[in-house]
Amino acid sequence: MTTQAKRVAIVTGGGSGIGLAIAEKFTQAGIETIIVGRDANKLKNAKEKLGEHCYPMTCDLSDLKSIPSFIDDVIKKFGQIDILVNNAGINMKKEFQDVTDEDFQKVITTNLTAVFAISREVVKQMLTQKSGSIINISSMAAQYGLPKVIAYSASKTAIDGMTRAMAVELSPKGIRVNAIAPGFIITEMTDKALNSDPERKAKVFNRTPMGYMGQTSDIGDAALFLAGDAAKYITGVVLPVDGGNSIGF
Numbered sequence: 627m628t629t630q631a632k633r634v635a636i637v638t639g640g641g642s643g644i645g646l647a648i649a650e651k652f653t654q655a656g657i658e659t660i661i662v663g664r665d666a667n668k669l670k671n672a673k674e675k676l677g678e679h680c681y682p683m684t685c686d687l688s689d690l691k692s693i694p695s696f697i698d699d700v701i702k703k704f705g706q707i708d709i710l711v712n713n714a715g716i717n718m719k720k721e722f723q724d725v726t727d728e729d730f731q732k733v734i735t736t737n738l739t740a741v742f743a744i745s746r747e748v749v750k751q752m753l754t755q756k757s758g759s760i761i762n763i764s765s766m767a768a769q770y771g772l773p774k775v776i777a778y779s780a781s782k783t784a785i786d787g788m789t790r791a792m793a794v795e796l797s798p799k800g801i802r803v804n805a806i807a808p809g810f811i812i813t814e815m816t817d818k819a820l821n822s823d824p825e826r827k828a829k830v831f832n833r834t835p836m837g838y839m840g841q842t843s844d845i846g847d848a849a850l851f852l853a854g855d856a857a858k859y860i861t862g863v864v865l866p867v868d869g870g871n872s873i874g875f
């Protein structure tokens with residue numbers, strides 16, 4: 627029997643929701659998985675759930691200056707980085723005219739600038755390894771117009787563009803870059819939001835050909851696929867995992 631070589635992944639925002647489900651799939655596949663977040667307690671609970679292949683590390687990614695030393699620490703501890711999942715993200719729901727410059731910048735810093743900054747630091751290491759897989763978590767907000775989430779939509783649309791730009795520059799050097807665009811996925815937040823708004827819920831279901839919402843594990847499965855050798859000829863794609871929502875009529 628051949629044992630698979632050690633693989634090391636970073637999943638930002640891996641303490642909850644979609645990030646936790648991605649980290650769960652990775653650890654089950656034997657990937658050494660570093661989960662990054664701001665809340666040490668939340669990460670500790672996730673570690674208890676995920677077990678021996680999970681390593682919680684705290685970092686506030688919106689503090690851009692802390693990112694290079696954070697990645698240095700990871701490299702010192704683990705020696706390599708094979709997979710980066712840029713999943714951490716925030717949203718802010720407000721009417722367009724009420725969004726302040728500070729509101730807008732806050733979302734852009736976490737959802738876009740921090741993704742750039744951590745990717746840049748990780749790419750420096752991946753270039754020495756001549757291999758790597760980066761997966762950015764985008765959104766349906768980048769595929770069609772959603773009201774009241776202006777900064778979020780701007781950030782996720784930029785993520786799609788950055789995914790393609792990174793892919794053309796880095797793929798010749800052995801680093802694949804892809805994105806996943808989750809459709810409507812059941813999390814605590816979406817569950818509450820949709821159950822309190824039956825009209826919006828009906829709208830979501832009407833334009834989702836598969837007729838039901840996705841599970842966080844569906845995104846985990848897609849991330850595990852894109853991270854590994856089964857996707858070795860795939861780069862620069864934005865993969866909708868959405869029950870057909872993006873092509874629904």
Ligand code: NAD
Binds near residue numbers: 639713
């Ligand atoms: P979530 O709030 O459960 O997860 C986001 C995680 O990111 C949290 O653990 C949070 O602590 C972490 N995070 C936020 N800011 C951070 C920072 N500055 N530094 C470190 N960690 C930080 O939400 P989720 O639904 O699991 O969302 C995960 C990703 O999926 C996000 O990028 C979101 O935009 C995207 N997404 C979610 C859905 C959905 O239906 N749930 C749909 C489309 C896209």
